[in-house]
Amino acid sequence: MAVGSFTAVFASLMVSASAFAAPDLAQQLCLDPWTAICLEPANRSAALEKSVAQARARIRREAVTQAALPKAKGGCGATPSPEMIASFKEQGYSSDEARIMAILDATHDMGQVQKVLCLGKIIEKKVFLAIAPVMTREQVLKTFEDVRIELMAAIREQMSTDPARAALAEEMASLVAKHQFILSDRYEEYGQLQSPKDASGKRQVKIEWISNPDSGICGPDFLTRNMFSTSTGYVDAKTKQATHTGLLGVVGCPGQWLELLNVPFGKPEQVLWQVFGHELSHQVHATRNRVADKVVLEDGTAMTFNAVPNYTSWISCVNQAYAVPVLPELSSSAKENSYNKFLEAELGRAPTSVDWRLNELSADDWGHIVLTRLASKRLSTPVERGQAAANSMRRLCRLPDGKLGVTHTDTHPSGRFRIEALLRQQPFREALGCATGTTPGAERPDLVSCRF
Numbered sequence: 001m002a003v004g005s006f007t008a009v010f011a012s013l014m015v016s017a018s019a020f021a022a023p024d025l026a027q028q029l030c031l032d033p034w035t036a037i038c039l040e041p042a043n044r045s046a047a048l049e050k051s052v053a054q055a056r057a058r059i060r061r062e063a064v065t066q067a068a069l070p071k072a073k074g075g076c077g078a079t080p081s082p083e084m085i086a087s088f089k090e091q092g093y094s095s096d097e098a099r100i101m102a103i104l105d106a107t108h109d110m111g112q113v114q115k116v117l118c119l120g121k122i123i124e125k126k127v128f129l130a131i132a133p134v135m136t137r138e139q140v141l142k143t144f145e146d147v148r149i150e151l152m153a154a155i156r157e158q159m160s161t162d163p164a165r166a167a168l169a170e171e172m173a174s175l176v177a178k179h180q181f182i183l184s185d186r187y188e189e190y191g192q193l194q195s196p197k198d199a200s201g202k203r204q205v206k207i208e209w210i211s212n213p214d215s216g217i218c219g220p221d222f223l224t225r226n227m228f229s230t231s232t233g234y235v236d237a238k239t240k241q242a243t244h245t246g247l248l249g250v251v252g253c254p255g256q257w258l259e260l261l262n263v264p265f266g267k268p269e270q271v272l273w274q275v276f277g278h279e280l281s282h283q284v285h286a287t288r289n290r291v292a293d294k295v296v297l298e299d300g301t302a303m304t305f306n307a308v309p310n311y312t313s314w315i316s317c318v319n320q321a322y323a324v325p326v327l328p329e330l331s332s333s334a335k336e337n338s339y340n341k342f343l344e345a346e347l348g349r350a351p352t353s354v355d356w357r358l359n360e361l362s363a364d365d366w367g368h369i370v371l372t373r374l375a376s377k378r379l380s381t382p383v384e385r386g387q388a389a390a391n392s393m394r395r396l397c398r399l400p401d402g403k404l405g406v407t408h409t410d411t412h413p414s415g416r417f418r419i420e421a422l423l424r425q426q427p428f429r430e431a432l433g434c435a436t437g438t439t440p441g442a443e444r445p446d447l448v449s450c451r452f
């Protein structure tokens with residue numbers, strides 16, 4: 001093509017562009033979803049973000065203070081020791097914060113699991129009270145069921161077109177059907193299933209995974225914005241044998257639900273579409289292979305579920321598309337981690353840096369599919385569907401510590417990568433009315449989307 005015709009095309013584009021109004025949200029997402037969702041002030045509400053942070057701080061102060069009361073007064077009996085308060089003050093904390101930290105310390109004292117469970121319930125109750133104007137606990141549960149139905153239908157539709165994958169797709173859908181949603185009233189039951197029965201048939205309650213003095217997925221105060229998928233069980237210290245005790249669950253940290261207040265576009269249930277789809281799919285994610293990981297049931301029966309064959313073409317596609325440097329090389333500690341051996345057994349070959357992130361990539365793709373299905377069915381305009389995407393994906397803009405989500409970890413791609421991955425999905429681009437053939441103004445706009 002001659003240089004002259006380039007100039008002519010460019011000039012005509014400039015003229016017509018100036019005649020257009022500012023792009024709407026759907027058009028912004030088609031071009032650059034990260035900027036549209038995370039950076040563009042018009043698509044965020046600083047006031048709502050501030051009110052979520054304020055609610056989190058208020059609930060922490062009130063609930064932890066209540067936990068210090070005796071049980072008879074609605075507390076957990078977590079009496080803070082004066083020495084501990086003094087020690088936190090010496091470390092530079094204000095009197096108020098030192099008192100809160102000392103109560104949390106008393107709550108998590110060794111062998112105090114009932115106090116920890118008690119704090120979780122108090123916090124969750126206050127969180128649901130705070131979000132009552134926008135969503136009830138029942139509506140959260142209903143949304144979980146709505147997402148489950150879409151995910152099961154998507155697995156059947158996308159994986160059953162190939163008769164060779166149909167039986168396994170059905171098994172995957174049935175595992176999604178078994179998933180239970182675990183709120184604070186079931187933390188004790190969940191914790192019991194994390195340890196073996198003793199001689200009298202009783203189990204210890206272990207919930208350090210959810211909350212412990214230093215961290216846990218929900219944090220010492222249960223207020224971290226987090227949710228995780230779990231299959232209960234334990235590993236024998238001597239034999240290293242892993243045993244599954246039968247519960248597949250999605251554990252919601254109470255702090256998660258405060259995000260339902262941050263909906264500049266209304267429709268708080270949309271906040272949960274992608275994340276519920278993501279978590280529900282984790283028990284059937286790309287490397288889930290119970291044969292290779294040698295997990296047994298409590299009666300000693302070997303488990304047989306192996307999802308890998310249904311992901312074979314998807315795994316090779318993402319390994320091509322996202323190879324280094326798109327997703328960076330693993331850290332040196334990752335390569336020495338025992339998970340690397342575990343992964344090797346599950347995949348049957350040496351893992352790549354993409355393989356380490358396969359489970360999050362596949363869970364995200366299922367989450368994107370659920371979001372696309374619900375948005376397409378329930379919302380009629382591209383802008384409304386764009387709002388659903390912004391509501392669903394906003395949680396990935398920032399890490400819980402407030403930093404922008406631009407860093408990849410060994411297991412999770414960055415928030416930016418994950419948001420852009422939604423706009424690489426052709427069905428979602430169609431739902432938004434994006435021009436075909438264009439790709440997001442992304443870190444790597446040429447990347448393909450891999451289909452299951």
Ligand SMILES: [Zn+2]
Pocket residue numbers: 278279282359360363
């Ligand atoms: Zn995940």
